[in-house]
Amino acid sequence: MTGAHDAERARQRLPLGVLVPAVLGLVLLVVPLLALLPRVDWSTLPATLLSPTARDAVWLSVRTAAAAVVCCLALGVPLALLIARASPRVAAVLRAVVTLPLVLPPLVGGVALLSVVGRTGLLGGVLDTLGVTVAFTPWAIVLAQTFVAMPFLVIALEGSLRAVGARYEAVAATLGARRLTVLRRVTLPLVAPGLLAGVVLAFTRAIGEFGATALVAGNRPGVTQTVPMAIYTAYNGTGVARDTALALSLLLVAVALVILLLVPAARRREAL
């Protein structure tokens, strides 16, 4: 028994040429985040996080990110289904288009969004005559967050849909289930883990959104100043203090870490 165990261990041991860069990579990713800790003034941390500026920013971020996730679900789930059921060639094109916001600098996304909903943008005139203003309002934040976060949800879900395949759906159909029933009772429950992963990634991405939001929503405290905006402002030395920047940064890191650690645990439990 022990022998077999040792043999397994030996097989898993990696050569130094792999191990050393792997550890260096981990250091590169983790050390900057750990370096935040000694700079935080722990005695004033609660007060800093509860200050009106910080509170407003956190509350705005949570609300807009939640709204963005709802938008991502409403549009992204059908989009993922469309891609998963498209012919391979069409799917490849659609997937490339959906992935674009993920690889572009968010600033480019911001410029692009402004040229649609900005005053002189594609829909700016129409929106103006309707009396609707999107740019530089909280709606613009939701728009920017949805733009950058939806690819995460669509890609994660599409992968799950492909892995599950059409076989269960075919069985459900031969058992008399119509298309919407199949979707509701078979397809979506089967991809629930992928959907959950997609939602989590989309939420964490939305709550950390900065570049696109900065351009399309601006940075008005209490109106469009999300947590990342508040951090940026604080670091630039106008408005909130540098302590706030560190405290809010720590908060974002902690929230993201907790979510990323909880999701695999939830998925494991579901698998049992």
Add this chain to the structure above:
Amino acid sequence: MTAGDAPTSLAPQAAGEGLAADVRLRRGGFTLDVDLAVPPGGTLALLGPNGSGKSTVLGVLAGLLVPDTGTVVWRGRTLTRAPDLLVPPAERRIGLLGQEPLLFPHLSVLDNVAFGPRSRRLPDAAARATRWLERLGVAHLAQRRPRGLSGGQAARVALARALAAEPEVLLLDEPLASLDAVAAPELRHLLAETLRDAGLTTVLVSHDVLDAALVADHVAVLREGRVVEHGPRAEVLGAPRTEFTAAFVGVNLVPVGFGGLRPAAGPPAAAVARLRFRPAAVTVSEQRPGGDNTWETTVRWLEPATGGVRVRLATPGQPDVLADVDAAALGHLRPGARVWAHVPAESVQALGRGEQAACESPT
């Protein structure tokens, strides 16, 4: 059954009342071109090697695939008229049980079986599901998740689920293929029994002759997308008319003149086209035996057979011949060995030219 009463295909009137598919479909380099029929309440076994198009036929019948041309008709109602799917799968009442059970992993066994009745909005879905689980001997698993079931249990639940949806036609796509040697025979008999009781019109796809022998009353043999033989079970399995089917069911079929073979009886010599004999009737020896019906040949390969060894004998320009020999009598038979084969005249059956094969009882 006599030579005259069985046409090569089912009578047209029977086809009109039952399930009939006359379809063509191309997928890449593969072409399916079949004309099949099952009378109401009948069971058709669709035999053929992997890739012959058996599962594709089931997909077309179930409405999961649309053929390029042709129609699928059930009891006079046209379900598919290419390129249109007139009736979607959910409204066909044609159940499909595949190689894998494909139980919905997120539902309990009971909810899996109740899925069909619920989808069809039948009253008392759970009670119906329970009845089917009881009938198939797996009621004690009702609250379990599919994940923990053995292969045999899952296959039973899948069968219960297919039947609980109250299909009029049941398509079985090698439902025993994924089962082990213990579970498969058990389920084979359960399946045969259940199908008999349910009185469903059934199409069973298999590459196993035993499945066909046990449950089917008609057999169609598929090869490279085409039906090479289609008729009553006894006829197709007991007296194959094509080399392909013969090889498939393990019977030798050779052209007249092969090895100087002569049958003991049969039609006049001029009318004889082919000769048929069983592998067990062939004896193989390293020295030339005396008498007629003996020819020289080469051992191509050996494979295991029930109670002995099956020897495949290759003769240039002729179909291979199978011979079953005792393992003890194997001697120096090795691939490539020159040997003599012999079949007694009374074991050779003559097949007339172009006409229906003289039938014998299946074994």
